[in-house]
Amino acid sequence: MTALPTDRLYSEEHEWVNSTDINAGDTVRVGITHIAADALGEIVFAELPEVGTEIEAGEPFGEVESTKSVSDIYAPVSGEITAVNEEIADNAGIINEDPYEAGWLYEVTVTVAPAADDLLDHEAYAADNV
Incomplete structure (x- = not known):
């Protein structure tokens, strides 16, 4: 079983951001959690x-x-x-x-820092999903 990384923040929609302190101007990497990937089953295509x-x-921008x-x-x-995972x-x-x-989706330069309660730390995400 895949462990939930502690060095990220998570959305309620099962996306992760590779930082625990996000400010406007930062560039962060985004992906979906193993919980989402497991629920989906074998992923065959991603529209990025x-x-x-x-x-x-909070808005949809692509699909798996x-x-x-x-x-x-x-x-x-x-x-x-600013970048998409071409692989x-x-x-x-x-x-x-x-x-x-290796399964990250894209990188984004943040224009508005998220509010403290917009994203979940690994403990809060795990409490709701594991």
Whole structure:
């Protein structure tokens, strides 16, 4: 079983951000949790935004497709996409295999720092989902 990293913040929609202290101007990496990946089953495709796309926290901006279903991906923070994980286009299954490292989805430069209660620390996320 995959352990939930303690060095990240989590959204209620099962996305993670690789920082526990996010400020405007920071660039952070985003992905989906192993809990979401496990619930989806074998992920076969991910639709990700293009570099330069503006995203807004809490809004859907892409989707992941598995052999069982299609699910929206929600932005955990507001900002501009600065990079996407090109490996996902060729092998979306890496999201299942390594959701916290190789299976990251995109990087975003944060335009508005999230409020303290917008995202969950690993203990709060685990309490609701494990």
